[in-house]
Amino acid sequence: MPQNAIELRGLRKVYPGTGGAPDKEALKSLDLDIPAGSVFGLLGPNGAGKSTTINIMAGLVRKSAGTVKIWGFDQDVNPRQSRAAIGVVPQELNIDPFFSPRAALELQAGLYGVPARERRTESILTSVGLLDKADSYARTLSGGMRRRLLVAKALVHAPQVLVLDEPTAGVDIELRQMLWDYVRELNAAGTTIILTTHYLEEAEQMCDRIGIIADGALVACEEKSALIGRMDTKTLVITPERPTALPEGLPEGVRAALRPDGSLALSYARAKMSAGRVLDAVRAAGISIADVASEEPHLEDIFVALTSTKLPPEGEAPLGKAS
Numbered sequence: 001m002p003q004n005a006i007e008l009r010g011l012r013k014v015y016p017g018t019g020g021a022p023d024k025e026a027l028k029s030l031d032l033d034i035p036a037g038s039v040f041g042l043l044g045p046n047g048a049g050k051s052t053t054i055n056i057m058a059g060l061v062r063k064s065a066g067t068v069k070i071w072g073f074d075q076d077v078n079p080r081q082s083r084a085a086i087g088v089v090p091q092e093l094n095i096d097p098f099f100s101p102r103a104a105l106e107l108q109a110g111l112y113g114v115p116a117r118e119r120r121t122e123s124i125l126t127s128v129g130l131l132d133k134a135d136s137y138a139r140t141l142s143g144g145m146r147r148r149l150l151v152a153k154a155l156v157h158a159p160q161v162l163v164l165d166e167p168t169a170g171v172d173i174e175l176r177q178m179l180w181d182y183v184r185e186l187n188a189a190g191t192t193i194i195l196t197t198h199y200l201e202e203a204e205q206m207c208d209r210i211g212i213i214a215d216g217a218l219v220a221c222e223e224k225s226a227l228i229g230r231m232d233t234k235t236l237v238i239t240p241e242r243p244t245a246l247p248e249g250l251p252e253g254v255r256a257a258l259r260p261d262g263s264l265a266l267s268y269a270r271a272k273m274s275a276g277r278v279l280d281a282v283r284a285a286g287i288s289i290a291d292v293a294s295e296e297p298h299l300e301d302i303f304v305a306l307t308s309t310k311l312p313p314e315g316e317a318p319l320g321k322a323s
């Protein structure tokens, strides 16, 4: 097993401008290692270059410069092996409406040159919960079933690396849970998982390593815990015994806000301040404390700090997206 499932070096992509528009440098010079066996989240605002990166890895978009290694195979030197090592679940739900799931998987297996005796059509359909629909026309499948069929198609050639591009956009909570349970199972069985998502909470739950890309460049790539640990802020949430206004005379560097439930949120840099000092200052301001809780920073805080972009809340369509 190679140390890295994916190695990108100096990856650059320029889309030629059309109709008088200037060229677009979608990837500037991306270096990225994704360790084998990980669940890696590739995050970034709209237009950052995530799909371009994934599509280059999948062989769907031609890079302008740089090298791409998949499972140790250089895409330019060993195109067949590198293609065989990766399966991509695309963002769009486009499937051929006249094929049944069984026929779609058989066709995909044929495209990848999987010999008939090695095909696992039934077991893949079973694991994505589509066996009872195996022989129905794909056009009769619900959106959630189509998504599962796309996952199944990406798995027919048993790739070591599975890429899911925005897999849960517009998917209901039950299906999302099922999809993630299945992805976790695949990972436990050794498949490296790469996913892009607009839902930071999802990335926080699912991924053990995270890369953040903004404007065609990687701005962070670390273990999730290290990334969150980089954020030095801490927040104390105080429930006062009686309704209160914002306290006066807090130490410098402490930001105070009243929350709609009447609690008082006090944020500060951990390196410069202690919880004890903050609480002393609150008491000195005449506030009696009924309860205190502390909040650690979330991935979203880091994302905002690194990209200056706030993502829309869960459930809303990301900017510029129809889905």
Ligand SMILES: Nc1ncnc2c1ncn2[C@@H]1O[C@H](COP(=O)(O)OP(=O)(O)OP(=O)(O)O)[C@@H](O)[C@H]1O
Pocket (backbone or CB within 6 Å): 015, 016, 024, 025, 026, 044, 045, 046, 047, 048, 049, 050, 051, 052, 053, 320
């Ligand atoms: N075929 C294309 N021709 C010209 N420009 C393109 C093309 N595909 C993408 N771009 C541009 O390249 C940049 C990166 O796009 P990309 O789709 O990779 O971003 P993304 O991070 O996946 O965004 P999103 O979250 O919206 O999917 C954007 O500015 C986009 O407009």
